[in-house]
Amino acid sequence: MADSLIQIYNIGNFNGQNEELELLQDIAQNTNNPNIKLEFSELIIERTRSEQSLGNASNDSILKGFLFTGYLQKGNAYASLGNNSLALESYLKGLKYALEIDKKVNVAGSFIAIADTYASLENYENSKSYYNKAINILRTIDNPTNLASALLNVGDVFFNEGQLDSASVYTKEAEIIFENINSKIGQAYAMGNMGMIYAEQGKDIEAEQNITEAIEILEQLEDYYPISVYLTYMSDIYLKKNDWNAAVQYAKKSLELARKYGLKDQISDANLKLSELYEHVENYKISNAYYKDHIKYRDSVLNIKNIEAMADLRTDYEVAQKQTEVDLLETKTQLQSLQSKKQRNFLYASGIGLLLSFLLAMAWFRRYRYIKKTNLIIEEERKKSDQLLLNILPEETALELKRNGKVKAKKFSSVSVLFTDFKEFTQFADNLPPEKVVESVGYYFSKFDEIIEKHGLEKIKTIGDAYMCAGGLPYPSEDHALKTVKAALEIVEFVEENKLRNDSDQAHFDVRVGINSGPVVAGVVGNKKFAYDIWGDTVNIAARMESYSEVGKINISQQTYAVIKDDFICEFRGEISVKNKGLMGMYFVKNKV
Secondary structure, three states, rough: HHHHHOOOHOOOOOOOOOHHHHHHHHHHHHHHHHHHHHHHHHHHHHHHHHHHOOOHHHHHHHHHHHHHHHHHHHHHHHHOOOOHHHHHHHHHHHHHHHHHHHHHHHHHHHHHHHHHHHHHHOOOHHHHHHHHHHHHHHOOOOOOOHHHHHHHHHHHHHHHHHHHHHHHHHHHHHHHHHOOOOHHHHHHHHHHHHHHHHHHHHOOHOOOOOHHHHHHHHHHHHOOOHHHHHHHHHHHHHOOOHHHHHHHHHHHHHHHHHHOOOHHHHHOOOOOOOHHHHHHHHOHHHHHHHHHHHHHOOOOOHHHHHHHHHHHHHHHHHHHHHHHHHHHHHHHHHHHHHHHHHHHHHHOOOOOOHHHHHHHHHHHHHHHHHHHHHHHHHHHHHHHHHHHHHHHHHHHHHHHHHHOOOOOOOOEEEEEEEEEEEEOHHHHHHHHHHHHHHHHHHHHHHHHHHHHHHHHOEEEEEEEEEEEEEOOOOOOOOOHHHHHHHHHHHHHHHHHHOOOOOOOOOOOOOEEEEEEEEEEEEEOOOOOOOEEEOOOOOHHHHHHHHHHHOOEEEEEEEHHHHHOOOOOOEEEEEEEEEEEEEEEEEEEEEEOO
């Protein structure tokens, strides 16, 4: 619809300024593209101000109405783009004009938009204040849909604060209104939210009943995303109740549903939840498998498969080389046994006579030269095999594997874990041939390898476009956090410099970096394709730091900041709500002191 309206606007046949403003308003309200919404809302504001400058007082109230719409839609565009501060600024300007023309529905709409923004910023006090202002107005006018929506939203705020009684009161009232106006989707969301409240209150029967009913309605409406989300939240709740089996079942149902309907975001979230659940019971092998699937679904499935295929080919080659080493060592043992036997024969035969002794000595000498030459070949191949093994595992771990045939998991009390991720990698991957994607990612990761080796860090793994390394293992060190941050600064600097290169054959990415410090468990997974990996909450939080970072910035946790604060200038971002982790202090690293 918005596209056809834009075509009409571009023709430019308007009967007066108001007709143009009404068309701009329709476009801004009906487009789902935030950039187009922003463009046309700014046009509304610009054209309206131009009309106001003509000084037509009789038209003033109508123009202020257009300004209200312009700023409201501008705020909605910024909110969709994730810029809450500019969204809030636009909403407050829109509120000014809504109050001047004294149109209650517009004032209430502004209050709700402002409340929604404060809720997303987790400023719950301001959010509740504006929701209540909107509710007080909407109770005086006939607008039940907006009233029920505002009640449902403020109930959700109380739920996030843990004020379950207040959350229940507002949510139940919203549910009644939605039922009276026969809004099925409103009823479903209200029942689903009530289910979450009941679950937190320990009312398991009521919780499951409400969520089951909500799911039935949402299935009829083919709105599957909230169903999957509700199931994930149920998993959280039952984990808090120490009912691990029920938590896993809900998470698996969420994953099954998300896979069935191709909900990639929720596939990622459900896999992450299952990874955390299995980590909770120290089943690190299954936890790691779910975590890998979580990473996969953040990006283009097709091209990640190509990248993983390349990685598998390299691993197969390295394992083949390891088998070669074993075969050569067996040959060496056989040759050494043969040498000993030959020496004994030489001693027995020495008494027969000088002639036979001479002949046997010559034969032994030829054999000795052959064995020596073979041993040199074996030693050279052993060195190659050792080097290949060191490419897969840290030196200490590789030695332990060769010595014992296995590696015991070790706990490290303090390490720093670094994650990087390329912004909009999926878009690049979809628009480039697979071989070019692999080549580009390999180019960046090779440089990352050089940087972390320079700073004494250990590369853990790459999954798609995600790169993971750690400092402080396998050899513990006190300055691991400093080294990790220094390496992160070099990585960001390299990526930024690379963007300036005029190289049409090379993809240019933007990078986000996240770091966290704390304890981990490290070990080797697999008995054929060896892989050194680390597990623990420290790793999960480091991944969260990366996902909450911004382009070209290094986002660190409170734990890392406490260690490096005297050596680097950091910008406090505040306490940010992280799913399944609560409020977490975060900092952007600026530069060295």
